[in-house]
Amino acid sequence: MNIYRTDSSNADFQGLVSALDHILAGHNGDENAFFEQFNKIDSIKNCLVIYINGTPAACGAFKPLSENTAEIKRMYTNPEFRRRGLATAVVIELEKWAKELGFKKAVLETSRELKDAISVYEKIGFQRIPNYGQYVGIDQSVCYEKVF
Template identity: 70%
Template sequence: MHIFRTDSAHTDFQNLVKSLDAALSEHNGENDSFFAQFNKIDTIKNCVVAYIDDIPAACGAFKPLSEETVEIKRMFTNPEFRKKGLASAIVKELERWAAELSFKKAVLETSRDLKNAISVYEKNGFYRIPNYGQYAGVEQSVCYEKVL
């Protein structure tokens, strides 16, 4: 496995995000447009792509929420590469990169029904917090935080 730091203009990142968006659209159903508005990638400067044998297999990104906090976004592993530790590797790389840039904390939102995603975040030291920002009061969402 090789992890590559890039930005949201990178073609492999964009293609993985298209697969993510298709999966989320199916998962979110009639609520998809609500969540999709927060998932635009046109200006994300901190993105990573994991490759296995030169095949783009997983991705993730973060964007600043404040001077101290980043929000982890666009986490996805191609189904054929799941259960190989890629999601954890992506999370750890995003944490390292955010810390290098002097951010102190990472937050994220996911669906309460995405048990595999929740498992990855909890296994990597994220803990549940009250839903923040646009996710406050959204029953389908759960939010997490980690001090970097």
């Protein structure tokens, strides 16, 4: 497993995100346009790609939400590589990188129906918080926070 820090111009990151967007479009249904507007990747500076034997297998990113808070975005593991701890590795590396840049905490939003994702976040210490920002009042969303 190799973890590569990059930005959103990376073709492998873009390919993984494209696969994620396809899955989320089906999952979100009629609400997809709402979520899509917050998931643009045209200028994210802090992205990761995990490679397994040279194949892009998982990705994630963060962007500043405030001076002290990083928002974790675009988490995805190719189904072929799931159940190997890659999502955990992505989040841990994103936390490490965010801390290096002076962030004090990370937040994220996910769907209440994505139980596997929720279990990853809770397992590594994220705590459920009230929905923040654009997710306030969105029943499908659950939000999490981890203070470093």
